[in-house]
Amino acid sequence: ETDAxxxxxxxxxxxxxxxxxxxxxxxxxxxxxxxxxxxxxxxxTLIDAPMSGAQVKADAxxxxxxxxxxxxxxxxxxxAMGREIHDMGAFGAGxxxxxLNNLLAASSTAMxxxxxxxxxxxxxxxxxxxxxxxxxxxxxxxxxxxxxxxFARDGYAADNSIGILFKDVASALxxxxxxxxxxxxxxxxxxxxxxxxxxx
Numbered sequence: 001e002t003d004a005x006x007x008x009x010x011x012x013x014x015x016x017x018x019x020x021x022x023x024x025x026x027x028x029x030x031x032x033x034x035x036x037x038x039x040x041x042x043x044x045t046l047i048d049a050p051m052s053g054a055q056v057k058a059d060a061x062x063x064x065x066x067x068x069x070x071x072x073x074x075x076x077x078x079x080a081m082g083r084e085i086h087d088m089g090a091f092g093a094g095x096x097x098x099x100l101n102n103l104l105a106a107s108s109t110a111m112x113x114x115x116x117x118x119x120x121x122x123x124x125x126x127x128x129x130x131x132x133x134x135x136x137x138x139x140x141x142x143x144x145x146x147x148x149x150x151f152a153r154d155g156y157a158a159d160n161s162i163g164i165l166f167k168d169v170a171s172a173l174x175x176x177x178x179x180x181x182x183x184x185x186x187x188x189x190x191x192x193x194x195x196x197x198x199x200x
Contacts (some may be wrong), residue, residue, distance in 0.1 A: 001012035002026060006040070013040055021045035023074055027098055027164070029168050029174040047071055049078060050098035052105075053148035054161065055150050057083075063086065066101070068094035102168035105185060109165060110190035113197065126200050155196040166191045 006013050006022070013019065022040065024033055027050050036046060042174050047069035056081070063082040069091035071078070078085050088097045117128050133143040146152045151161035171189040173181055 002032075004027060006036075013044070017042040019044055021047060021073070021181055022168075024048045024095070025050055027102065027171060028095060028169050029171045030096040030099060033175050037091065044151045045070055047074060048091060050095055051082060052101055053082075053100065056148050066094045068092050068096075084152070087193070094169040099168055099172040099175070101189070102165065103172040105190055106165040106169050107187045108144050110187050110194070112142045112146075113139060113194055114190070116167060116197065152192070153197040153199065156194045158194050162191060162194055 002024070003029055004010060012022075017037070020043075023043060023158075024047070025038070033048055040046060047067065049065050049067045051058075051063040051065045051070065053063040054146075058081075061081055064084040065082045066086045066088050067077050067078070068088050071085075071087065075085070086097070088094045112133075115133075116126060116129070119126065130143055130146050133139055141151060147181060151184075154160055154162050156162045156166065166188055167183055169191065176184065
């Protein structure tokens with residue numbers, strides 16, 4: 001889709017004569033994003049500014065942005081949409097930070113759902129367990145916001161937020177050092193195996 005927009009179908013890089021900057025906010029492979037620099041004329045500024053927070057924070061204007069590149073001129077737009085803006089360094093660093101953050105989010109999503117299933121099997125109340133997790137060493141973003149995060153109970157589908165987490169793990173795998181991918185691949189498998197969780 002990004003290639004179509006920039007180079008192929010819409011071809012903005014070729015057709016937009018006065019194009020000054022491109023801001024990438026989709027979650028993509030950091031290698032792909034960094035590779036754009038060689039494909040886009042030097043006169044066009046490239047900034048990566050992916051965000052985190054899901055629909056609930058988008059609606060509230062409290063997203064977290066992680067940026068790479070020269071962001072000063074787009075800062076008012078980011079501040080209108082987000083509460084936290086983290087400058088991660090050069091172009092591509094924002095995307096790298098995003099996929100690493102989402103790898104952790106996918107991991108905690110998979111484990112939180114597994115823990116809740118095990119609690120069901122043992123007759124432990126979901127609400128009480130989530131309240132405990134929120135104040136103890138197992139605390140994580142999904143568990144703490146389980147009733148607010150719109151995808152917390154979803155099963156895997158290629159086009160929903162759980163499916164996006166699956167895709168984001170793949171983007172992180174693209175930068176795995178030394179081919180150490182066993183644990184992320186296990187997380188990806190667990191995410192793909194999620195089925196809808198009913199509300200008690």
